[in-house]
Amino acid sequence: MTDIKFEKEQQVVDQLVNTFQNLSGKVKRERRIEVSVSKKLIPSVLSYVKDQLGFTHMSHMSCVDWLEDEHFELIYILWSPELKVQLLIKTLINRENPSIENVDMIWGQLNTYQREIREMFGIQFTGMIGKEEFILEDWDEMPPMRRDFDTAEFIKEAYFERPGRDGAKNVRDEIADRSGEEIPELAKKYSRD
Amino acid sequence: MMREKATTLYLGPQHPGITGNMMIKLKVEGDTVVNAETNVGYLHRGFEKLMERRNWLQSFTIVCRICVPEPDPNELNYSRAVEEIEGREVPERAEWIRTLVMELSRLASYLLWFGGQNGSAGLYTMPQWTVGDRDYILDLFEELTGGRVYHMYIWPGGVRRDLPEGFAGRVLETMDYLEKRLIQYDQLMFQNTIFQKRAQGVGYIDPA
Numbered sequence: 575m576t577d578i579k580f581e582k583e584q585q586v587v588d589q590l591v592n593t594f595q596n597l598s599g600k601v602k603r604e605r606r607i608e609v610s611v612s613k614k615l616i617p618s619v620l621s622y623v624k625d626q627l628g629f630t631h632m633s634h635m636s637c638v639d640w641l642e643d644e645h646f647e648l649i650y651i652l653w654s655p656e657l658k659v660q661l662l663i664k665t666l667i668n669r670e671n672p673s674i675e676n677v678d679m680i681w682g683q684l685n686t687y688q689r690e691i692r693e694m695f696g697i698q699f700t701g702m703i704g705k706e707e708f709i710l711e712d713w714d715e716m717p718p719m720r721r722d723f724d725t726a727e728f729i730k731e732a733y734f735e736r737p738g739r740d741g742a743k744n745v746r747d748e749i750a751d752r753s754g755e756e757i758p759e760l761a762k763k764y765s766r767d
Numbered sequence: 768m769m770r771e772k773a774t775t776l777y778l779g780p781q782h783p784g785i786t787g788n789m790m791i792k793l794k795v796e797g798d799t800v801v802n803a804e805t806n807v808g809y810l811h812r813g814f815e816k817l818m819e820r821r822n823w824l825q826s827f828t829i830v831c832r833i834c835v836p837e838p839d840p841n842e843l844n845y846s847r848a849v850e851e852i853e854g855r856e857v858p859e860r861a862e863w864i865r866t867l868v869m870e871l872s873r874l875a876s877y878l879l880w881f882g883g884q885n886g887s888a889g890l891y892t893m894p895q896w897t898v899g900d901r902d903y904i905l906d907l908f909e910e911l912t913g914g915r916v917y918h919m920y921i922w923p924g925g926v927r928r929d930l931p932e933g934f935a936g937r938v939l940e941t942m943d944y945l946e947k948r949l950i951q952y953d954q955l956m957f958q959n960t961i962f963q964k965r966a967q968g969v970g971y972i973d974p975a
Binding site: 709718719721723725 | 807811813815816819820
């Protein structure tokens, strides 16, 4: 299985590696290529793959929070309709004062994705025009999709318990009390507390 | 000649033509849409945040709720991603069952979309027909998985249980019935002069 060479995928990787420095790429499987590059080269790499290599469709842009490694990872997912190959361009951004250049002049839909990432993760896109508020209204806490945002704390502060609903916190215990049955040992480790 | 003033219309989160909650703010001059702004926040339920506090296996119940008309592709994508990370192989029978479930789900979703499009154009007969016909496919799903809309059937490693006895025969019966109905849909929608006049050449989006 590992002897099969995916020719056109490998060709794309070779062209990218030869054109840009500090770019590493590999063919993951059929029709899927992954490329890692530093954030300063992102605008040039994106224009290059759109104009020269035929990756004209920008499918998605997403962000991963590597809390333990202290960086964010931005992933641009592109598709080439002629070669029928999907390309993932990954880049790392520091978690302290995260910022990267705006690229929505290349594809218009990136404006929406960048606004969402700015609101949910707090990454600044320098030079982007767009209203601050995207989905959240009157929000003044930390960006909510970050992994160190404590949802349990937020719920306790923002919402109050309806009276008479104390038993709803731990439904399994409540049912066990009312019916007189015991929770089996193997189920106890799946409690959230 | 006096130019008509532009009015703002809200194609709001609840609308018979939209299968899902999305708001589009339209600026309309007479019969032409001049500008459209979307507001998509109504359906963001924070699934990624929810999954942070759950196991790999517990999360598969959340994933199908991303899309109402067609929940199975989300389950399949999630399962395939987990299998690729683990390096696990799926048995062949499970792959075939997955294909069957995905095709049924695609049919159900297209029927709903069909009706929705016609509903927003004003032909309300179509939604009545397609939602009714979609019910037959949902009956099949109920027999197979226990749930009509959200199935929670495809999980990392395969599918949850085997097909019931005689299932293939019932699927074929439903397909024969739907095949006959397709001719009527075609006549009502695609060969309808009013629909053709209203829809041809309108709202063309470039693939670039």
